[in-house]
Amino acid sequence: MRIAQRNELVSMTVKTRQLTIQDEVDDLERRLKDAKQRLKDSGGTVPPPAFEPSIPLSSPHSLLLLSDSALPLGSFAYSSGLESYIAHNKPLPPGTTPTTSFHNFLSLSLASIASTTLPYLLTAHRHPDQLEALDNDLDASTPCTVARRASIAQGLALLGVWERAFREPYSSTDTTNPTTRTAISALSSFSELLKATPPPPSDPSLGANGHLAPLWAVVCVALGIDISHSAYIYMLNHAKAVLSAAVRASVMGPYQAQGVLASRWLQDVIAERVEGQWGVGVEEAGQAVPVVDLWVGRHELLYSRIFNS
Template identity: 50%
Template structure:
């Protein structure tokens, strides 16, 4: 009896182990099947919640972003490359004076720091923002006030050189709008209708003032200045700040984008002038434009002037008017301002 039990016990243990292995394999197969079904359900739910969008549905193809890239392009032919905004005059008026050969000793004087772009940029940006950014923001918020804002800005500019630069770039921007940008707006849209009501009459006033001033000056020359109203101020001058704000509003840019692009374009013009003036090279120019310091400066002046009305706009750096105004008395110059 003991021998029979000794022979059958190992056989029963082997069968039990095989049965346990089969049960584990069955449970593993069931678990894998459940996992596969769960993955399929998650894939179906993911496809239903987040569909794959076509390129035409992305934000990059919006008209506002397209105009954003156009208006922020350095190749926009505004003629800003011809103006240094006082940088050339700043360099000329801050040169170190030659040492005197007088035998009489003079007490030592503390030398001012040499002119540098890092010193000029914050002053120029602050001045540009305080004098012109309120007009950009006001024209964006109410483009119908374009003519009034243009006339108000023209009456507040005391520097002839700065006024000439603003008018030249503003008229260039208006010409670009008429020849290129206006045709890109969808016909019959609200932006196109508003542009027809605002910019077309403004452009007509500008052409009328230009033709009347030329005819009045010729008649004044022939008649000895006896014509009536030949020296009256023109109805519009087409300054850059209000025109830029109105055009950005019509093309769908946000107010924050408008303010940032306007000031960043000024920084790019200054950097370009510094490169041509030999202050630094093109790689340093790109480093300056990409620096966090420039981003923080632009953000700070935008926040400072965000709620400034045109009645409160004014020069925050008075010496900038002196540098810009004295540009015409330089012995040699490569810029128009």
């Protein structure tokens, strides 16, 4: 009898503790919700949700379309500063192999593209209606003329792919997602703006430009690709373009390049770069590796070259 009473007492004590903990959790969640609402009412910005690298694939068909090496963006014409880097690092320091030197450049290039453009991409994905303003801000914060020209050329090519290939099948889809509809509308408005207001010859930077990062994000929204995969494939495509340039510049062979693409090292670097920029606003975006701008900017001064940048 006493044992039964004791067991019943222990059971009631455990249940009481569980209820107390659950009440505490509910109270914390309620307070967090109230705090976010007060921040929103005061005109502040609610922080973005935490970075989740293992989200299940959203719209894998669309993701494969944008990851296709045959996507006509003209990326093969650009080395992202690799050709200039090679020319300015001859001869290599003792003990440094061409492969080691390339890995160093690729790491710096990924850090540079992440710090300068990922905040704009992530913000554009969260707010596709701000495409024009984000494009203008990115243009103003890109001091390197060569990098600016490459970004615009690829961005306009992506917009052309959307209009000529993707817009009809994806716009005709009966979507109930208001963000997707906003993205499709933003792309149409931006395209009309580019056609209606050509920049004056005296200053081509005025008016709409068409930078790659914000356009990439809005196209991904229109295709139904979530934000984490949009950022990851953007960074992966940059790595693919640099590796393609390395193969054509005889830095490494095609199998070696594929090995780098498949490596855990590259996966970890890209994930770290995306996570590092996840909550960074566009006002905090900037060049974290200034020497990359020097290599890219001095590309046009090379005696001979095989890439546009």
